[in-house]
Amino acid sequence: MKNIAVIGAGYVGLVTGVCFAQKEGNFVTVIERDSGKIKDLLSGRVPFYEPGLADLLKTAIEKNKIVFVNSIKEIFKNNNPEIIFSCVGTPSLPDGDADLSFVMDVAHEVGANLNKYCLFINKSTVPVGTAAEVENIISKELKSRDLEVEFDVASNPEFLKEGDALNDFLNPDRVVVGVKSQKALSILESLYRPFLNDLQDFVVMNVESAELTKYASNAMLATRISFINELALFADKVGADIFDVKIGMSKDKRIGASFLNAGIGYGGSCFPKDVKALVKIGEKFNQPMSLVATVDMVNENQRQIFINKILDFYKDEISNKTVGIWGLSFKPETDDIRSAPSIDVIKKLLEKKCKILAYDPQAVSNIKNIFKENIFFANSASQVVNSSDFLIILTEWKEFLKFNALDFKRLNDAVVFDGRNMFNPEIMKKEGIKYFCIGRNSVNSTKNFTVDDSDSEALFFSKQKIKEISI
Numbered sequence: 001m002k003n004i005a006v007i008g009a010g011y012v013g014l015v016t017g018v019c020f021a022q023k024e025g026n027f028v029t030v031i032e033r034d035s036g037k038i039k040d041l042l043s044g045r046v047p048f049y050e051p052g053l054a055d056l057l058k059t060a061i062e063k064n065k066i067v068f069v070n071s072i073k074e075i076f077k078n079n080n081p082e083i084i085f086s087c088v089g090t091p092s093l094p095d096g097d098a099d100l101s102f103v104m105d106v107a108h109e110v111g112a113n114l115n116k117y118c119l120f121i122n123k124s125t126v127p128v129g130t131a132a133e134v135e136n137i138i139s140k141e142l143k144s145r146d147l148e149v150e151f152d153v154a155s156n157p158e159f160l161k162e163g164d165a166l167n168d169f170l171n172p173d174r175v176v177v178g179v180k181s182q183k184a185l186s187i188l189e190s191l192y193r194p195f196l197n198d199l200q201d202f203v204v205m206n207v208e209s210a211e212l213t214k215y216a217s218n219a220m221l222a223t224r225i226s227f228i229n230e231l232a233l234f235a236d237k238v239g240a241d242i243f244d245v246k247i248g249m250s251k252d253k254r255i256g257a258s259f260l261n262a263g264i265g266y267g268g269s270c271f272p273k274d275v276k277a278l279v280k281i282g283e284k285f286n287q288p289m290s291l292v293a294t295v296d297m298v299n300e301n302q303r304q305i306f307i308n309k310i311l312d313f314y315k316d317e318i319s320n321k322t323v324g325i326w327g328l329s330f331k332p333e334t335d336d337i338r339s340a341p342s343i344d345v346i347k348k349l350l351e352k353k354c355k356i357l358a359y360d361p362q363a364v365s366n367i368k369n370i371f372k373e374n375i376f377f378a379n380s381a382s383q384v385v386n387s388s389d390f391l392i393i394l395t396e397w398k399e400f401l402k403f404n405a406l407d408f409k410r411l412n413d414a415v416v417f418d419g420r421n422m423f424n425p426e427i428m429k430k431e432g433i434k435y436f437c438i439g440r441n442s443v444n445s446t447k448n449f450t451v452d453d454s455d456s457e458a459l460f461f462s463k464q465k466i467k468e469i470s471i
Contacts, residue, residue, distance in 0.1 A: 013087030111141025163333025178210025232439025242439025267330030324388030327395025
């Protein structure tokens with residue numbers, strides 16, 4: 001039986017603990033300081049929306065494969081865990097650097113309680129060199145106790161997509177581990193073997209490389225998003241259609257289609273934070289990360305350009321408008337609003353004295369925590385359309401695709417600002433909707449056929465959007 005401790009019951013920690021508990025031979029203890037949160041978890045209630053997670057948690061609890069405690073000290077009382085995953089938060093500091101205070105606090109507590117061998121694994125996203133600092137802290141704590149206890153520190157970054165995290169963990173496309181000893185490698189290989197169809201997907205490297213791999217992966221995906229968004233702005237200037245450009249690019253197998261969906265820009269808990277942190281890491285090592293810094297700048301500009309498009313269209317009249325908003329979370333299939341474009345858009349509209357009526361399938365309560373009673377919430381997407389002057393689309397939830405161009409005529413102004421390119425601009429314009437999107441605003445007076453809702457191009461577009469949203 002592998003005795004696994006997971007420190008932190010946030011998004012990464014809870015997914016990690018619950019997924020390890022699904023495999024035979026594992027027993028998981030999750031450390032969470034909030035006793036109220038533990039009570040909810042033991043009742044099977046997950047504090048965030050992740051499809052399927054609550055069901056797997058209930059199964060693990062019923063099978064006695066997972067328990068929750070509220071202090072690190074408790075995991076050392078009876079049976080020192082062989083494996084400890086640190087899954088605490090590393091939020092951005094005001095200057096963009098990663099706040100490692102929680103990581104270092106964990107290292108101090110582990111060193112103050114460790115009494116026999118364990119493998120300590122950083123699963124949190126941490127800058128290069130963090131594992132070395134953690135190792136030094138644990139060693140100093142042991143020395144202060146006059147103990148010589150063998151331990152290893154490894155890096156095992158997570159690659160979880162919100163909304164599809166269980167599949168990513170249970171069926172990973174790769175597992176990256178950074179280790180310094182054969183013993184640590186053997187433990188991690190044994191731990192992850194049940195999750196892998198091919199051991200070629202178990203990628204071994206030194207600790208520093210593993211720490212950098214996480215940042216490199218997120219920075220690359222963010223780069224693709226900012227690249228296509230910058231091209232989309234150019235497409236609008238020159239009369240091109242960014243949707244067609246993307247299809248033309250993606251047929252090149254070296255490029256592919258993933259993360260090339262033009263829109264209002266990326267958000268969430270990872271890309272904004274990790275891109276900024278990588279820039280700061282470069283500064284510390286006197287190696288400017290110029291391309292990464294530009295990716296961040298393009299993303300910030302993309303939001304402002306979209307907001308300005310709305311303000312330029314309505315000018316002073318906007319203060320009299322009821323604005324409908326579809327989508328508040330930073331992406332579909334999550335309730336996460338961290339760095340969500342909706343926050344910036346709502347703040348600017350409130351400054352302009354607009355009345356806002358918003359709808360999101362999952363993120364309403366989180367937005368309420370920020371804006372309180374300053375905005376109104378609808379019970380459905382239809383209610384937003386029926387009660388608003390114009391519509392802003394900020395998250396590409398699949399349920400929005402059931403609407404067609406005629407539905408938007410129920411908006412008083414028949415105006416839609418689509419930050420996610422969910423609809424075909426030809427169909428919208430044909431039905432008299434003033435439709436503003438990203439990189440498709442010049443579409444396209446040169447085609448020699450009539451487009452309607454049954455048109456093959458429209459059908460292809462709808463299918464393509466469903467495929468994109470599932471990524």
